[in-house]
Structures are given as C-alpha cells and as structure tokens.
Amino acid sequence: MAFELPPLPYPRKALEPHLSGRTLDFHHGKHHKAYVDALNALVEGTPESAMSLEEIIVATHHDDTKAALFNNAAQAWNHAFFWRCMKVEGGGEPAGAVKKAIDRDLGGYKEFAAAFKDAATTQFGSGWAWLVLDAGKLRVLKTANAINPVAGGQAALLTCDVWEHAYYLDYQNRRPDFVAAFLEHLVNWEFVAENLEMATERSAAAS
Numbered sequence: 001m002a003f004e005l006p007p008l009p010y011p012r013k014a015l016e017p018h019l020s021g022r023t024l025d026f027h028h029g030k031h032h033k034a035y036v037d038a039l040n041a042l043v044e045g046t047p048e049s050a051m052s053l054e055e056i057i058v059a060t061h062h063d064d065t066k067a068a069l070f071n072n073a074a075q076a077w078n079h080a081f082f083w084r085c086m087k088v089e090g091g092g093e094p095a096g097a098v099k100k101a102i103d104r105d106l107g108g109y110k111e112f113a114a115a116f117k118d119a120a121t122t123q124f125g126s127g128w129a130w131l132v133l134d135a136g137k138l139r140v141l142k143t144a145n146a147i148n149p150v151a152g153g154q155a156a157l158l159t160c161d162v163w164e165h166a167y168y169l170d171y172q173n174r175r176p177d178f179v180a181a182f183l184e185h186l187v188n189w190e191f192v193a194e195n196l197e198m199a200t201e202r203s204a205a206a207s
C-alpha cells in the first residue's frame, strides 16, 4: 500500500493571519506532497514498501546509500507531525502535565520559550526545532534538514518547521517573527499532552 498525504487537520485558511492559506497550499499541497510522492517512487517494489514511516526512518538514518529514502520518509513524517502541532487559537502557556514537565525539566514556560526560539532561529539553513522526551526528561533541540527525533530514539512532543518554505510567503526572511507567532498563537498543547502521555507510558513499559 502506498503512503498517503494526510489531510490538514483544519481548513487551509484556519490559521490566518499567522499562517496564510497560500502558505498552507504550497507547504502541504506541494512540498509535503512531493516528499510523499518521492517516497512512494523510492519504495515501489522494495521491502520498505511494507514498512511504516518510523521503521524506514530508523532503518535508513545511518545508511548513506539510502539517504534519499531517509530524507523523504523523514520529511513525510515530520510534516504530518508538524500540522498536528498547530491549531486555531493555540499557543501561549500549557497547563496540566505538560506545564508540570516543563517546570520540572526546563525551569518554566519562559525558559522553554526562550530555548525553543533559540533552537528555531539558530538552526543554520533548513531544519526543525523540537521539544522531545529523552530518557524521561524534556529537552529542546534542533535538527538539520530531514533529521528528526525518531532517528535519534527520542519521543517527539512538538516541532516547528524552520525550512524557508514554512514561512517565506508570510514572513520573508523574518524567521524569528514566524517562530514567535507559532509559540504565541499556534501551538496545539493538547496534541503535545497526548504525545507526552504516550511517550511516558512507553518509557515506563520499557524500563
């Protein structure tokens, strides 16, 4: 079965004025679709066609001969995850278990936001900023190009796409403004809470 482009979890103009419908048309309809199409062409007739995206990412990330497969599988995964990290009238400070974990491991929301902005704006060139659960602790990190926490054995909780294609139509070169809008108006903390709960259960089951 071929990999499919998952639909956006909201109407394409729903995140305006922070992200335009035009940006989502290109980013989801062209860029994300191109990764899924390229992945399907690469796996056709190979054992990887029966694997999940996560399995392909883990199996190929140290294999230079499979860089194209890794890059397209990881970008397909990253984008599907990124769309779910945003919602209408999201952003601001989290509550509940996520707030507790941020207070415990990162020193509070302000410190988290500063670290996330720093990761997102200092990622040189294309890449991603992440909040992950790593060995039972929250961490903020950045990755280059298609690399993601799945490849590193960490659980992704939140991501922001900092490839230029994510913000250029709306923010041109002002990546910090895009990241600020993402944190203040777009983050879907309920999705982060679901990811944290799943990751915590998995790490408890494994230990």
Ligand code: ZN
Residues within 6 Å of the ligand: 027, 031, 079, 161, 163, 165, 166
């Ligand atoms: Zn992107």
